[in-house]
Amino acid sequence: MEGVKVWNTRNRTLEKTLPMGGSMMAWSPDGRWLATSGTQTNFVNTQQVWDTQSWKLRHSLELQHSHGFMAFSPDSRVVACITDQRLIRLHEVESFRHVATLEPPNRGYIAWLEFSSDGKHIAALEVNHGIQLWDLAQLREELKARGLDWEGPPHLER
Numbered sequence: 694m695e696g697v698k699v700w701n702t703r704n705r706t707l708e709k710t711l712p713m714g715g716s717m718m719a720w721s722p723d724g725r726w727l728a729t730s731g732t733q734t735n736f737v738n739t740q741q742v743w744d745t746q747s748w749k750l751r752h753s754l755e756l757q758h759s760h761g762f763m764a765f766s767p768d769s770r771v772v773a774c775i776t777d778q779r780l781i782r783l784h785e786v787e788s789f790r791h792v793a794t795l796e797p798p799n800r801g802y803i804a805w806l807e808f809s810s811d812g813k814h815i816a817a818l819e820v821n822h823g824i825q826l827w828d829l830a831q832l833r834e835e836l837k838a839r840g841l842d843w844e845g846p847p848h849l850e851r
Contacts, residue, residue: 697729699748709748713741717762721769726751726786728763728772740774742786752789762805766812773815775803781817797825 697711697718716731727743740763742752754774761775771792774782779802781795797803797819805818813830 697731699727711741711743713739719763719765719772721765721772721786722767723769725769726765726772728765728774730761730763730774740776742772742789752784754789761803764806764808764815766808767810768812771808771812773806773808775806775817778802781806781815795827797822 695710697713697716699708699711700706701708711729713729713731716729718730719728720726721728725745727745728740729743730738730740732738738756740754740756740761741750743749744751754776756776761778763775764773765771765786766773770786772784772786774784776782779797779800781797781803783792783795784790785792795815795817797817799819799822801819801822803817804820806815808815813828815827815829817825817827819825
């Protein structure tokens with residue numbers, strides 16, 4: 694397996710070869726992080742977050758099933774990961790601390806996700822069930838009222 698090649702388009706040189714095959718990738722809006730999702734050399738499906746300043750692997754999450762799409766919040770502080778094809782896990786990027794898990798109502802296969810421009814909503818395409826939209830700030834407010842609030846970035850508050 695050759696891996697994922699990251700090229701510097703300004704000077705047309707190879708920056709880094711990441712040891713992954715069949716990968717999906719997402720850049721953080723600030724360019725500091727690169728999220729990859731795919732199969733490694735030992736045929737384990739993983740999601741990884743790379744620090745683009747040093748090209749060091751910062752976080753890695755093994756998946757039980759196929760790899761999944763990942764998306765960053767607009768401020769690059771949260772990464773959403775589709776895990777096991779049917780769940781969305783939110784992690785703080787810096788520590789990779791798990792903040793919350795979102796489960797679509799139909800438990801269908803999730804093919805894509807994206808944050809809104811203000812980072813307060815997340816949309817997921819659930820195959821055969823359309824687009825699911827979560828208001829993260831409202832969800833957090835409702836959980837807080839029940840004593841179930843998560844510790845997370847302040848932009849997920851109303």
